Amino acid sequence: MKDGMLTIALSKGKLIESALDLFRRAGYTGAGLSSESRRLIFPCPEIDTTFLIVRPSDVPTYVEYGGADAGIVGKDVLLEQESDVYEPLDLGFGACRISVAALRGEGSRDRLSSKIRVATKYPRITERFFNQRGIPVEIIKLYGSIELAPVVGLADRIVDLVETGGTLKAHDLVEVEVIAHSTARFIVNRASLRLKHHPLMELIRRLRAATDTKVPVSGNGRRPPGRKVKSRQARV
Numbered sequence: 001m002k003d004g005m006l007t008i009a010l011s012k013g014k015l016i017e018s019a020l021d022l023f024r025r026a027g028y029t030g031a032g033l034s035s036e037s038r039r040l041i042f043p044c045p046e047i048d049t050t051f052l053i054v055r056p057s058d059v060p061t062y063v064e065y066g067g068a069d070a071g072i073v074g075k076d077v078l079l080e081q082e083s084d085v086y087e088p089l090d091l092g093f094g095a096c097r098i099s100v101a102a103l104r105g106e107g108s109r110d111r112l113s114s115k116i117r118v119a120t121k122y123p124r125i126t127e128r129f130f131n132q133r134g135i136p137v138e139i140i141k142l143y144g145s146i147e148l149a150p151v152v153g154l155a156d157r158i159v160d161l162v163e164t165g166g167t168l169k170a171h172d173l174v175e176v177e178v179i180a181h182s183t184a185r186f187i188v189n190r191a192s193l194r195l196k197h198h199p200l201m202e203l204i205r206r207l208r209a210a211t212d213t214k215v216p217v218s219g220n221g222r223r224p225p226g227r228k229v230k231s232r233q234a235r236v
């Protein structure tokens with residue numbers, strides 16, 4: 001690959017449209033780059049950049065080990081994986097929170113004498129959180145549909161992402177405590193920051209400017225009601 005050429009890993013799924021939109025507004029766009037395609041690698045020589053489309057939880061791995069110079073991923077994933085990457089930008093979109101939830105009426109149940117069972121996709125965040133409170137937990141690792149676990153008696157509580165609260169409500173669950181807030185972050189490989197300093201700093205500058213001209217949108221691409229875009233969105 002050409003010296004100075006950047007490789008950027010984007011999370012497929014909920015963050016991809018907002019990420020592509022941000023790159024377009026920052027002036028980085030390439031022929032054929034689309035979330036609709038089945039392709040996973042998009043060389044865009046006209047902007048000296050190659051985009052990779054990877055699973056959200058794999059983005060920090062690509063960036064930490066140099067498979068990509070930079071990437072876009074949710075703070076939730078970074079908190080879980082504690083990867084050794086540089087995190088220069090909060091991009092604002094993909095806003096949600098990582099919360100503890102329980103079935104309505106059971107959130108304050110005193111179970112401190114025995115271990116409570118907590119189902120989650122985020123075992124490290126969960127362990128840290130309950131350890132800090134001195135609450136013994138048994139963590140049940142799941143990969144999705146976490147809200148089902150208390151409903152079928154698999155767990156007493158869950159730790160999962162909450163945006164609108166709709167999924168919790170649909171399963172008669174209530175948010176007991178917010179552990180952390182999450183938004184999409186731009187992350188950079190530490191060695192790349194030295195070796196490709198100029199193109200990366202230019203990219204960070206442009207992404208920051210493009211982020212500053214737009215209010216944050218939710219993970220589903222919806223803008224919070226009543227908030228206005230500060231400046232017109234440039235189409236590229």
Ligand SMILES: Nc1ncnc2c1ncn2[C@@H]1O[C@H](COP(=O)(O)OP(=O)(O)OP(=O)(O)O)[C@@H](O)[C@H]1O
Nearest residue numbers: 012013014015055056057074094095096161163219
């Ligand atoms: N309901 C939501 N509202 C806002 N942002 C969300 C929401 N759900 C997820 N996100 C953000 O989008 C990121 C990607 O979520 P998505 O559901 O697309 O992938 P995933 O299924 O969690 O990924 P993986 O396949 O790696 O497990 C999350 O890490 C989080 O930062």
Ligand SMILES: O=P(O)(O)OC[C@H]1O[C@H](OP(=O)(O)OP(=O)(O)O)[C@H](O)[C@@H]1O
Nearest residue numbers: 144145146160161162163164165166167
């Ligand atoms: O508060 P809400 O707006 O309802 O959003 C929260 C839901 O969104 C995410 O699920 P996702 O759609 O990614 O499904 P999965 O994690 O079960 O695969 C998250 O895991 C919650 O289930």
